[in-house]
Amino acid sequence: MxxxxxxxxxxxxxxxxxxxxxxxxxxxxxxxxxxxxxxxxxxxxxxxxxxxxxxxxxxxxxxxxxxxxSQNFRSRENIVNAINDIFTQVMSPKLGGITYDEDAKLKVGNLYNHVEIDQNLISDKVEMHLIQTNFVEQEAQEANEISEYISSHLEAEMVATIISEILKGEGNPKKIFDTDLKDYREVQPRDIVILLRAKTSAAYFEEALVKRDIEAYADTDTSFLEANEIKFMINLLQIIDNPLQDIPLLAILRSPIVGASLDDLVYIKNVAPKKHFYICLQKYLHENSYSEEGSIVSLRRFYNLLCSFRTLNTTITLEDLISRLYTESGYYRYVGMLKDGKKRQANLRLLKIHATKYEERVETGLFNFLQYIKKVDKVGDKFEQAKVSLGENVVRILTIHKSKGLEFPIVFISETQKIFNTRDLYSNILLHSELGIGVKYLEDNFRYETLPFSAIKQAIKHENLSEEMRILYVALTRAREKLFITGSVSSYVSLLQKWFKYGNRNEEKILQIGLKTNSTELNWIGNSIVSLKNVKNIVYNDNANFVFNGNSTWRIKVWNENEVQLKQSEEKLNNNLKELLNQDYTIDYSGNKDKIYDRLGFLYKYNDVINLLTATNVSRLKEIKQGHMNFEQIKPEPKFMKKNININGAAKGTLIHEVFERVDYLKCQSRGELQNEINKLINSNKLSPEVKSIINYSHLEAFAQSAIITRMRNATVSFKEKSFVYLLDAQTIDQKYNDEKVVLSGAIDACFIEDESIVLIDYKTDYINKQILEKEIDRIKNIYQFQLDLYGKALSDILDLPIKEKFIYLYSINKWVKME
Known part of the structure; x- marks a missing residue:
């Protein structure tokens, strides 16, 4: 058997x-x-x-x-080595099921060297590509959804860019081995697959590829309601019914009909970060009422269209509303020009038919129709959508589960940064095949975890993580010739710190606590990479982030938003260059005389606030408040012009402040620890060598061991060198400014949260005359009270917490001063 x-x-x-x-x-x-x-x-x-x-x-x-x-007859040696690099570190009987030892390791069975070829034309490394999003994170759920939406789109654009370069013969590999031809040939779209853990973002990757004229097929069991053109119309109908829905609104703004860029979305959201995106859009357009910039004109046109259809919705039938949307938005004509345009237009006509039938048989009104669509979607869409044959010459986008048993020459494993799904742990009743049933205890309408419930919860969590590790193994082993791992991160430096926290080059296995707390595919892979023996150094820049000793199987690149968008812009410029050159730019100036005179004679309504700075820092605000603002900027004297390069008082202050910024005084407390930390920073060029000659280690040690820093060390949340931008009422400077605003930028030296209140810390290196200490402290308070008041107000508003205390540390005399 x-x-x-x-x-x-x-x-x-x-x-x-x-x-x-x-x-x-x-x-x-x-x-x-x-x-x-x-x-x-x-x-x-x-x-x-x-x-x-x-x-x-x-x-x-x-x-x-x-x-x-254990012999692998599918993958190239570099892919086999990369897989072994990862799972030797992360897979164990406790997590994954077995020990990934010599018996479990993959051995190369498929030899590609029987056909001669230039090695530069074929795959040489396993590549990791990360895009740094730089999105301003907010605590609100809406902001997190927006951040995830933008991250998914950026990663999709990055992956599509890489695929485009490969298909043009500009990327790696340029050729792959065809098992049928028994020879090498150029890469075709059918050779490439994008694997995702879930199908929720598949449409973004498909859209990014199609924009580059690359045929793509997303195996998402796409039904009628999941077709891109139908999703667009449903989103549009949703915001006509209720515009305070961020995700549908964002989808419409990013569509070709509006054409808002990711930068535009960030600018709009930052107008009012805690408000719905529709409110942000209204304020953004109001602030740019007179702008004729292309993106703002497009946003204004869409906003006016939306307002007009919101009014029409109350006066015409649903069938007429959809018909007018098709024509007045231009969307029906637009989809007709796309690939499969006739099919897309047929889908749009079918949507109108469904809306008409619903209104005839059930209820009238857009809201009721949308509720019906939601119910149909929830129970399983009964409207079928045609699928593209898998035999077509297209890039395929599959879930990892769908890819099991298949193999592909070039594999992208994307969205590896996503946290694993743990929804099944939050039920009130948990079932386990061996441990039985666990139920929460109910008392006074509150539910509490019982001991059996907690035990089963931990067991299920452990089994789920093991399952995720095996899913990652399946994904990695689909590749024959080239393997790409991609993801998006908000901060690459923070990501590296996580990897090095749990990665260990002196041990065979990564710490289990690191695998369980850093539970994403990207972190597991990253922890494994930094644990390799041939990792030499880490360089913090946008391109060559890892330096490997010897012949490594890995290549890692970090992208930024501008790089992706620049490549998009280059493609658009190339496509539209002929059209731009052939346009008639002749301008008719007749009839403009009156307009010119009107503009020349225009008197600005708010002339009294022209000289008010719109963006500034605390020092300049203080000078304005005291009435002796000097706008002349004195440029520093270059080093080569200086006769004696001595460190003056101001330079010393800057260097000492850099010490406080760089040294981790929450971790280092003793004089020896502080000296070692400073030496490391000097050796890594993060501190100037002159620091050694001016630093007072006794004062630094006393500072690190002080009661206030001890409180900061014990706090649940603390910050160092936290930059901020804050919208300040101009009345803070002068009462004559009524409703004006000033953008205040600054950097808080340190702060921590204690008893749900903020404690603010600022370091000062001013010279203090000890002979008149009390007067000097009063002088310091007078100088810096205004600054700390503004910092405190900004921090309190940003974190939505009250200020508990404000302190200044006077480095020169090693003394803490409590401010009002």
Whole structure:
């Protein structure tokens, strides 16, 4: 009897009848057991694998013998090595199911060197591409959704750019080995696949590829309601019914009909970060009422269209509303010009038919129709959507589960930064096949976790993480010739710090706590990479981030938003260059005389605030407030013009402030620790060597061990060198300014949250005359009270917490001063 996939519970139950009968050959790979949701139980395999005798040669009469078939006849050597690099570090009996030892490791079985070819034309490395989004994070759920939406789009654009370069022969690889031809050939779209953990973002990747004239097929079980043109119209109808829906509004703004860039969305959101995006859009357009910039004109045109249709919605039928939307928005004509345009237009006509039938048979009104669409979508869409054949020459976008059992020459594993889904842990009742049932205890309308519930919750969490690790293994082993790993991050430096926190080059395995708390595919891979023996150094820049010793299998690149958008702009410029050159730019100036006189004679209504700075810092605001603002900027004297390069008082202050900024005084407390930390920073060129000659280690040690820093060390949340931008009422400077605003920028030296209040800290290096200490402290308070008041107000508004205390640390005399 042959029993395939021995970890499957059902097959195991069937095969029990043959346990004492004919010989069984059971085939399975616990590393690829990824169907827990179908009740697949990898423990069946693991128990047999651990109990049975391992052998390479055996007699068929022997019983309970385990044979490891570890040769990989699919992937190139660099891919096999990369997979082994990762799973040697992360997979263990505790997480993943088995020890990834020499028996479990993949061995290269597919040799590509039987056909000669220039090695520069074929795959040489496994590549990781990360895009740094630089999106201003907000605590509000709407802002997080917007951030995730923008990140997914940026990553999709990055991946599409890489694929475009490969298909043009500009990327790597330029050629792949065709198993049918038994020879190398150029890369075609059908050779490429993008693998995602879930299908929610597949449409973004498909859209990014189609924009570059690359045929793409997203295997998302796309139904009628999930077709791009139908989703667009549903989104548009949703915001006509209620514009305070951020995700539908963002989708429309990013569509070709409006054409807002990602930068535009960020600018709009930052107008009022805590408000709905529609409110932000209204304020943004109001602030730019007279702007004729292209993007603002497009946004204004869309806003006017939206307002007119919101009014029409109350006066005409749903059928007429949709018909007018098709014509007046131009969307019906637009989709007709796309690939599969006739099919797309047919879908739009079908949507109007469904709306008409609904209004005739059930209820009238846009709101009721949208509720009906939601219900249909929730229970499973009954409207079928045509699919593209998998045999077509297209780039395919699949879920990892759908890719199991398949192989592809070039594989992109994308959105690896996404946190694993843990929704099944938040039920009030948990079930486990071995531990039984766990129920929360209910008392006074509150539910509490019981001991059995907590035990089952931890077991399920552990099993889910093991499943995610096996899913990652399946994804990585789909690639034959080239493997790309992609993701998006808000801060690459912070990501590296996480990786090095748990990655350990002196141990064979990464700490389990790191794998469980850093639970994303990207972090698991990153922890493994920084743990490799041949990682030499880390360089913080946008391109060559890792330096490897020897012949590494890895290449890593970090992209930024501008780089992706620049490549998009270049493509648009190339496509539209002829059209721009052939346009008639002749301007008719007749009839403009009166307009010119009107503009020349225009008297600005708010002339009294012309000299008010719109963006400034605390020092300049203070000078304005005191009435002696000097607008002349004195440029510093270049080094080569200075006769004596001595460190003056101001330069010393700057250097000392850099010490406080760079040194981790929450971690380093003793004089020895502080000296070692400063030496490391000097050696890594993060501090100037002159620091050694001016720093007072006694004062620095006393500062690090002071009661206030101890409080900061014990606080749940603390910040150092936190930059901020804050919209300040101009009345703070002068009461004559009524409703004007000034953008205040600054950097807070340190602060921490204690008892749900903020404690603010500022370092000062001013000279203090100890002979008149009390007067000097009063002088310091007078100088800096205004600054700390503004910083406190800004910080309190930003964090939505009250200010508890404000302190200044006087470095020159090692003294803390409490401010009002």
């Amino acid at each position: 042959l029993c395939n996939q021995v970890q499957e519970t059902i097959l195991q139950a069937i095969s029990k009848a043959y346990e004492n009968g004919p010989t069984q050959f059971m085939v399975g790979d616990v590393k690829q057991s990824i169907y827990k949701f179908r009740l697949a139980n990898p423990n069946i395999f693991i128990r047999k694998y651990n109990a049975w005798t391992k052998a390479t040669n055996f007699d068929i009469k022997e019983k309970n013998v385990c044979v490891d078939l």
